[in-house]
Amino acid sequence: MLISSSTPRHTVEKFDDRVRVTLPSKRSIFRVLFVCLWFLLWGYMVSGLVYVAITANKAIEIGKNSTPPVQPGDVFLMVSICFSFFFLALLALGVFGLYRFGWLISGNEVIEATPQALIVTKQIFRWKRSKNYSSEKVSGLRTNTQRLSMFLLGKRVKRFLGGAGMIAFDYEGRTSTFGLEISQAEAEQIILALKEGLPQQKAG
Numbered sequence: 001m002l003i004s005s006s007t008p009r010h011t012v013e014k015f016d017d018r019v020r021v022t023l024p025s026k027r028s029i030f031r032v033l034f035v036c037l038w039f040l041l042w043g044y045m046v047s048g049l050v051y052v053a054i055t056a057n058k059a060i061e062i063g064k065n066s067t068p069p070v071q072p073g074d075v076f077l078m079v080s081i082c083f084s085f086f087f088l089a090l091l092a093l094g095v096f097g098l099y100r101f102g103w104l105i106s107g108n109e110v111i112e113a114t115p116q117a118l119i120v121t122k123q124i125f126r127w128k129r130s131k132n133y134s135s136e137k138v139s140g141l142r143t144n145t146q147r148l149s150m151f152l153l154g155k156r157v158k159r160f161l162g163g164a165g166m167i168a169f170d171y172e173g174r175t176s177t178f179g180l181e182i183s184q185a186e187a188e189q190i191i192l193a194l195k196e197g198l199p200q201q202k203a204g
Contacts, residue, residue, distance in 0.1 A: 009186060012193045018114040019197030021190050025107035026181040035101045042094055049087055056080075099124070109165075109178060111190070113197030118169075120178045133171050135198050143187045144168035144177050167191060 013020040102124040112119040118138050121130040144166050166187040167179035179187050 009182060010190060012190075014193075014196070018112050019193055020113075021109075021111045021193055023109040023111070023179065023182065023190070025103050025109075027104060031104050032101075035097060035104060039094075039097055039101070042090070042097060046090060046094070049083075049090065053083070053087075102127075109180060111178060111194060113194040115197070115199050118194070118198065120176075131176075133169075133176070137171055138169050138198065140168070140170040141191055141195065141198070142168055143184050143191070144179075145184065 009026070010021055010023040013022070106125050108123045110119075110121040110123060112121075113135075115135055117135055118133040119130055120133070121128055123129075144164070165177035165179035166182045166184065167190060168175055168177045170176075179190060182190075
C-alpha cells in the first residue's frame with residue numbers, strides 16, 4: 001500500500017513486515033548548472049596540469065639528449081612530488097563531483113524499518129550503498145536539531161558532503177543520521193512512519 005505524504009519529497013510504503021520510506025534528493029536546476037560549471041573549471045585545470053606535465057617531460061628528454069646531458073636536480077624532484085599530490089587531489093575532486101552530480105540527478109535515500117533491522121540505503125542510478133542497524137540496538141530516533149558552531153568544522157564538512165541528515169538515532173554509543181536536506185516537520189513525519197516498523201520505538 002502506497003501512502004503519499006503531505007509534502008512532495010518523500011513517500012511511505014507499509015507492508016506486513018516492514019515500513020519503507022523513499023526520499024529523493026533535493027533537485028534544482030540551479031544546482032545542476034552549478035555542478036556543470038564546476039566541471040568546466042575542473043576540466044580546464046586538469047587539462048592545464050596535463051599540458052604542464054607533458055611540457056616538463058619533453059624538457060627532461062631534451063636535457064638528457066643534449067651535450068653534455070642535463071639531469072633534473074633535487075628541486076625539480078620535490079616540485080614533481082608536490083605536483084603529483086596536487087594532481088591526485090584534483091582527480092579526487094573530480095570523483096566527488098561525479099558523485100554529487102549523480103546524486104542531484106537520480107539520488108534516493110531508502111529507509112526500511114523492520115522488527116529485525118533499520119536499513120538505510122543511498123542509491124544513485126543502479127549503484128547502492130546500504131547500512132544495516134539491528135533494531136534492538138536502535139534508540140532515540142529523533143530530529144537532528146543540533147546547531148553547528150563555527151568551530152565544528154568536521155560537522156560542517158560532513159554536511160557539505162551530504163553525510164549529515166535531519167533524522168538522528170543512537171546506535172552502539174554513536175549517533176548516526178539520515179534524511180538529507182529536509183525540514184524538521186518532514187523529519188517528524190518520517191520518524192512517525194518508521195516507528196511503526198520498529199516495535200521497541202513504537203512502544204517507547
